[in-house]
Amino acid sequence: MTNKDAERLFRSGETKFHKGDFLGAQPCYELALTHDPQHVMALCQLGSIRMNRSDFAGAAPYFERALALNPSMAGPHNNYGVVLKELKRFADAAHHYQEAIRLDPKMAEAYSNLAVAQLFVNEFDDARQNLYRAIELRPTYYPAYWNLASLLSLEGRIDEAMQTYDAILRLMPDHADAHSNRALLRLTQGDFENGWAEHEWRFAAHPNQVRPPHAPRWQGEPLPGKTILVRAEQGLGDTFQFVRYLPWLKSLGANVVLECQVGLESILSRAGLADRVMERSPEGNASLPPCDFEIPLLSLPMMAGTNLETIPGATPYLSADPSRAAQWSRVLGRPGEGGLKVGVVWAGSPEHQNDAARSMSLASFAPLLDTPGVTLFSLQKGDAAGQLSQLPAGARVVDLGSRIQDFEDTAAIVENLDLVIAVDTSVAHLAAAMGKPVWLLLALVPDWRWLLERSDTPWYPAMRLFRQTTRNGWSALMRYVAAEAARLTEPARSVEEQLARIESIVAVGDLEEARRRLTEIIRLAPNNVRLLNTLGVVCWNQGETEEALKSFLAALEIDPSHRDTVLNCVEVFLAFGQHPDAEALCRSYLTRDPGDSEVSALLSQITIPAVSNAA
Known part of the structure; x- marks a missing residue:
């Protein structure tokens, strides 16, 4: 047989290949190679068949051999780049994309693919420019728009990403993935009205999950x-x-x-x-x-027509099993006993599509390990728990993950902790739904539910959000978290100092931050009347009179003679029109300090005179 036979076999393979019969085409190309081992296009097509089957390791040698024989083919360079990218050889992939562009400067696919390789090595600016170039070359090339939208989303350029999804949907109005992703961006921006409705496209985008x-x-x-x-x-x-x-x-x-x-x-x-x-x-x-x-x-x-103002945010709505919580209490002690007990989770499921961004290593928790008065309790499960073995001897981390059999164990442990510090995982949701203070560690561009820029969340009132300020900036974030934890562990003698800080925060009008700090300190010093009174004042200034009254009454249960709290509580009673309660509180206080002229004057103003029936 001659090279003519090899060419005949190749053409037979091409006929089947272009009809989508890859299985039938493969032996034709293989036979062609037996008669002409240097048949470049047969090598390329065999590489393409394996690439289409996601057999990237099997495809690579065919493209390598073909390009060694003829390095001036733009298409095979581009395809080989795709294979290398899937093999996570990003620098090699970028080289072959660049060769494809050098050989064919108008190949939009190569620009788009090069951008993806650059994205994986955090060369975002170059990637963005290459995607713009791909779209300029071929304004209807959908993959370039898709890659650009993904890149802009990763950068937190939400408005631009939205515009790019709009462009995709002008080209392909029923593109389910584009609708689904645009919905998440709308929810991220707090546009719940449009976001929830478009979020229904998730079923068309992921039919295997239906x-x-x-x-x-x-x-x-x-x-x-x-x-x-x-x-x-x-x-x-x-x-x-x-x-x-x-x-x-x-x-x-x-x-x-x-x-x-x-x-x-x-x-x-x-x-x-x-x-x-x-x-x-x-x-x-x-x-x-x-x-x-x-x-x-x-x-x-x-x-339910949920918007940011109507989220049903009351917690707790989940709880630990009392018997299991009691068992773990004997191991851990109750919250507030023996320093600050903090449950930690540093990694989520590796199957999550955004896990590389949302998870960190245990080593990033190093600043917390050096925080006096803080003991960390690992709630980590899975392979990431193996990082515990790399900690230095004497590190204050107790491994509980190996003893956790189910979420009932997790909930019972959380019940006995003071605080949970975790990346965005199910443990964080469980703890927050139990009403436990949670410090959530978020990537630069987190999941939609955490919205943008806020340090609080309407979903969980006891949760505080700690956001990266740079991509993968866990180290800086954890130094800040450690400093905040250290503030919580300051001894009781420093309450005056902490109150002074909070009062300075109130003075500049940041009532939310003041309330957050007060809530955290009160969890560690629940019987401090001054803290409870100050929290009531902050709630009152926020217009939350019921919460203010609750805090004032809690303070008076501890110390009924605390003058400032009495006066504040009387003011709230009067605002509610509860004059008899205000009068009773004043009288009760005056039995302890009958010489207080200010309270006496207040009592005379609110006492309801008896109605005379005399003629």
């Missing part, structure tokens, strides 16, 4: 006397966050059945948020009771 329907989708029909199935979706943290909406469904008259992930039935059943909780079964819908409607859990905010 389970067969068990009942008609609820579209807002009347629910009295009806049974509705709520199906958990996405991650465990999502479930902990959004089960808060189940009481709303019950308030509409529904019998609520929650289908949750394996391992959550016990803790969610105890919460009483649904009438029945069932873990997802391998049997699928066959294990479910008859239902009139069903709805995905994360569609409930849309159905």
Whole structure:
């Protein structure tokens, strides 16, 4: 046989290849190579077939051989770059993309692909320029727009990313992934009205995550006397966050059945948020009771018309099992005993699409290890827990992760801690849903639910957000976290100093920060009357009179003779029109200090004179 036979076999392979019959094309190309081992295009096509099968390691030698024989082919350079990028050889991939561009300066695909390789090595500026160039060369080239939108989102350039998704949807109006990603950006910006509705595209974007329907989708029909199935979706943290909406469904008259992930039935059943909780079964819908409607859990905010002001943010709505909490209390002691006890989680599931950005190493917690009065308790599970073995001898970190069997154990441990410091994981959601103080460590561009720039979150009132200021800037962030933790561990004699700091914060009008600091200190010194009184004053100035009254009354339970608190509490009673309560409080105080002229004068102003019936 001759090279003509090799060419005939190659053309036969091409016919099948271009019909999409890659399986049939492959032996044709292989036979062609047996007769002409230097048949460059057969090598290229065999590389392409393996590349299309995601066999990147198998594809690489074919492109390498082809380009060694003929290095002046732009297309194979581009394809080899794709293969090398998937093999995480980003510098080599960039080299071949650049060769493709040198050979064909108008190849939009190569510019777009080069940008992706640059993105992986954090060369964001160059990547952005190459994507703009790809779009300039081919204004309808969708992958370049997609890569640009992804890059802009990673940079936190949300408005520009939104505009890029708009451009994609002008080209492809029903592009589910673009709709789904644009929805998340809208939610990040707090545009819940449009964000929740567009978030419904997530099912079209990820059809493999859609389970067969068990009942008609609820579209807002009347629910009295009806049974509705709520199906958990996405991650465990999502479930902990959004089960808060189940009481709303019950308030509409529904019998609520929650289908949750394996391992959550016990803790969610105890919460009483649904009438029945069932873990997802391998049997699928066959294990479910008859239902009139069903709805995905994360569609409930849309159905409830949730905006930033109407998030049902009250906590706690989850709790630890009392018997398990008592068992762990014997191991850990109660919160506030023996210094600051902090539960830590530094890594989430490696399967999460954004895990590289949201997770850190335990080594980044080093500043906390050196903070006096702080003991860290590892709640970390999975491979990342292995980093504990790398800590120096004597490090104040207690490994509890190896003793945690389920979320009931996690909740019981959290119940006995003072604080949880964690990256964005299910443990953080669980602790916050229990009302435990949580310091959440966030990447420069975090998940949509944490919004932008805020240090608080309407989802969890006891949670504080610590945000990176630079990409991968965990070290600087953890130094700040350690400094804040040190402030919490200052001895009782420094309460005056802490109050002085807080008063200076109030003086500049930052009431939210003042309230946050007071809340944290009070958790460590719950019987300090001055702290409780100051918290009441801050709440009063925020217009939250009920919270102010609650704080004043808590202070008076500890010290009924604290004069400033008495005066403040009287003022709140009068604001509520509770004159008898104000009068009773003044009289009670005067029994202890009858010579207080200011309180006496106040009493004379609020005492209701008796009505005379004399003629």
